[in-house]
Amino acid sequence: MSPSSVPASGQGLASKLIQSRKRKNDDDGDDEYEPSGTPNTKRPRKDPPSHSEIESKPKPGPRREPHGQPLVWSEKRASLAAALPYYKSHQGSLYTSSLVPYGILVDAQVGTRDHFSSQVIITSLGGGRVIDNDTGKMERDKDQKDDGVPVRALSNNIGRRIVAIAGSGNWLIPVKMPHYYCVLDYFQITDFWWEKIPAKVKEVQQAMVRLEKVDLATRSWFAPKGASREEAREFDVGEYACKTITCGTCNTPSKEKFNWGWACLNKDCEKFFEFALKTNTPLLEYNENFLRERTSYTPTNPEQDARLDSLIPPLPELDDTSLGCEEKYKGGIVCPRCHRCNNRVEWGGWVCESPGCEFRLPMPLRMVPTENILKENNKFKDSRYHHETIRKQVFKNDHYEAAVYILPGEHPNEYAGSVTDFKLNDKAIERDGGINDLYQRMQREDMPLKRRAAKNAGQRIEELTSHFSTNFGAPYKFGVVVKDSAGFHSAPKPVMETLLRLTWAGQEAVRLTHETLEGLKDNQTPEGVIPKEFEPFNEQLVLGYFEKSKISAHDDGEKELGPTVASLSLGSPSMMKWMPKKGLKIGEPENEPDKDTGKTKNPKKQRAPMLKIPLQHGRFMVMHGAAIQKYYNHSVDPAGIHRFAMTCRSIKKETIPDAKQRELAEVDGKIPDEWAAIQYNGNRDTFELKETGQIVSLPGGVVESNDAGHD
Ligand SMILES: O=C(O)CCC(=O)C(=O)O
Structure with missing residues (x-):
């Protein structure tokens, strides 16, 4: 068989989808491609298939078993990006760094002109697609931009080696995929070009790339098991060659890539994508020579190739x-x-x-030495900020300085609640049994800190929190599900000591908030919005942050929570910010949506912060008033390499519908008697018996409290 008469196996599926290209019927019955926008005035004809019919995904046919197994695989998208240096992309299909492409993932977004066989991949580049309201799918509705990163990275790196990965949503893969994501192999970029594809209103330009497996000598694991060489579409370098013709109009060479004959593929040429030959077939398919041609691989960047030499890092x-x-x-x-x-x-x-x-x-x-942490904290700028509508009052004594910020609500003279920032004096931080000591003891504890599912728990597209967490006391569902809570009865001592410290901070913050509110002549906050009574804590969430971990904007507004949330920061510093929620008339005016288009100019994910507090090592922060969670989101961006945030809340047990869970919250949230008998007194920086005020050691022989600061 001559190369051009061989049926294009693997192409049929894609090509059938293209038959919907607009055609005009002329008198000789010969069909020819009608350039877009040219009205057919000759005679009525059948409407062409709709865009959604063109792009609709066919059901994959029966797939054969693969010849082998992938060297690397994943069931979760985020794990793929986390584990592979050549594919650190959490969203896009192409991973590039400094405009150099390293890896490409082809999943369910395969286009109708894509091609997959065991040595060649042809795929369209993503980006610039929009949701089609009719089909609910991502469709291209206008020309693809030629200055996007994927276009620039691929078009400037012909001959470079990259890693191709397939997702099981890719219906062109010729074999059964043993896992959802499978690394295919190293491929070289052989061709980059522009095409026209049918779109809803008119044809649009789309960038395409052809990749060829680097190692042609070894059968691909994703070739069908038992396939002949022909079936596996395995060819040698030099066996086939695709013709190149130089355009007479723009003088640019283009390969003859299609069965409709040659067309100039320079998208800036006036003859772009105009086919020279009439053809008997309405189906635009790739030319077999183009599919079968093989290219010997010459490393373009041996150093980079060596760094990625193994697919298993x-x-x-x-x-x-x-x-x-x-x-x-x-x-x-x-x-x-x-x-x-x-x-x-x-x-x-x-x-x-x-x-x-x-x-x-x-x-x-x-162990992170305290001196490292102190250095980080000293370098961190104490750049507090509060919006002019926030009322601030500072309270000082010999042991701490507390800044109370009263945050506005939605109506004039009504307040949502307070944020109180406690800064302890140096002695409370440095003394034996003080904050530095607590930080070192926390590090020695073997805490079951874990990253939890932040979104889509258990699914392929599950996203993990950036920080690690574990819960003590009553179970707390904090956006993410923290299932394995341990009761206070079995909590490590630093956790219990922190509970005592935070209970003091919470009580003090409630008191100082009301002292501040009393001084505000205009205050018309309805009774009960900012409660006067402190509700004791029965839960503690411990968060652990590595370098560059963070917690993005959220609120602590679950209905099960009491009005006070108090945290202690240990280790590296961080910046905590409060932003009013969208749509509220609080703070600076938000960008309003345009009346005509309904679109918001430069919409931001979050509004500008109204309050910023640097949470340095040893800082207590207390939010008081449930309306704060209703009106504001908060986020935390740590600045160093290692931080703990220990946050206490009160879970309202009566709001838990399930009787077993309610009982669990009762048992686990109960403070053991030996701890319940003691309190931390931040005004004197001592632990003392509640009943008598006698200064005591903490249960279990934890370092004795120093009474040097006793006044
Ligand atoms: O890391 C922190 O200090 C606070 C964490 C937080 O926002 C929360 O637990 O809700």
């Missing part, structure tokens, strides 16, 4: 100068046993998520 090792909480240790790993990509979920190391694979890579953090 080496396991991380803790180097001598690291503590284990640096950003590089938050990435994922490829399990050396089963080759699954795994995110770092646990504070203490990595665990393979494959059922039955017991691989673990522990990496306990080294």
Whole structure:
């Protein structure tokens, strides 16, 4: 068979979808492509299929078993991005760095002109698509921009090697996929060009790329099992060649890529995509020579190739100068046993998520010296900010300074609640049994801190929180599900000590808030919005932050929560911000949506912060008043490498509908008697018996409180 007469296996599916291209019927019955926008005035004809018919995804036919198994795979999108240095992309299909492409993922967004066989991939570039209201799918409705990163990265790197990954949503993959995401192999970029594709209103321009497997000598794992060479579409370099013709109009060479003959593929040429030959077929397909041509691979950048030489990245090792909480240790790993990509979920190391694979890579953090933390904190600018509509009052004594910020509500002279920022004096931080000491003891505790699902729990597109967390006392559902809560009866001592400290901060903040409110002549906040009574805490959430971990904007407005939330920051500094929620008339005016288009100019995910408080090592922060959670979001951006935030709340047990959960909250949230008998007195920086005021050691022989600060 001559090359051009061989049926284009693997092309049929895509090409059938293209038959909807607008055609005009002329008298000789010969069909020819009608350039877009040219009205057919000859005679009525059948309407062309709608755009959604053109782009509708066919059901995948029966797929054959693969010849082999992928070297690397993943069931979750985020783990893929976390574990593979050549695909650190959490959203886009192409991973680039400094405009160099490293990896491409082709999943469900395969276009109708895409092609997949065991040595060649042809795919359209993503980006610039919009949701089609008729089909609910992402469709291109206008020309693709030629200055986007994927276009620039691929078009300028012909001949470079990148890694191709397939998702099981890709209906052109010729074999059954053993896992949802499978790394295919190294491919070189052989061609980049522009095409016209049918779109809803008119044809639009789209960028395309052709990739060819680098190692042509070894059969691809994703070739069909038992396939002949022809069926697997395996060809050698030099066996086929695709003709190149130089355009007479723009003088640019283009390959003859289509069965409609040659067309200039320079999108700036006036003859762009105008086919020279009439053809008997209405179906625009790739030319077999273009599909079968093979290219020998010459490394364009041997140094880069060597760095990515193995598709399985080496396991991380803790180097001598690291503590284990640096950003590089938050990435994922490829399990050396089963080759699954795994995110770092646990504070203490990595665990393979494959059922039955017991691989673990522990990496306990080294102790972070307090002096490192103090250096970070001293460098951190105490750049507090509050909006002019926030009322502020500062209270000072020998042991602490407290700034109370009263946040406005929606109506004039009504307040939502307060944020109180306590800064302890140096003695309370440095003394034995003080804050520095508590930080060191917290580090020594073996806490079950984990990253939890922030979105789409358990699903392929599950996203993990950036920080690690664990819960003590009554179970708390904090946006993310913290299932494994431990009762206060079995909480580590630093957690219980912090509960006492935060209880003092909470009580004091309620008192200082009301002292401040009493001084506001215009205050017309309805009774009860900012309660006068402190509701005791029965829960503590411990958050652990590695370098560059953060917590994005959210509120603590669950209906089960009492009005006071108090936290203690230990370790690296961070900036906490409060932003009014969208649509509220609080703070600076929000960008209003345009009356005609309904679109908001430069819409921001969050509104500008109205309050910023630097949470340095040893700072207590208390939010009081449930309306704060109703009107404001808060976020925290740590600035250093290692931080704990310990936050106490009161869970209203009566709001828990399930009797068992209610009982659990009762039992787990109960403070053991030996701790319930003691209180922290921040005005004197001492732990003392509630009944007598006698200064005492903490239960379990925890470092004795120093009464040097007693007044
Ligand atoms: O990290 C922090 O200090 C606060 C965390 C937080 O926003 C929360 O627990 O709701």
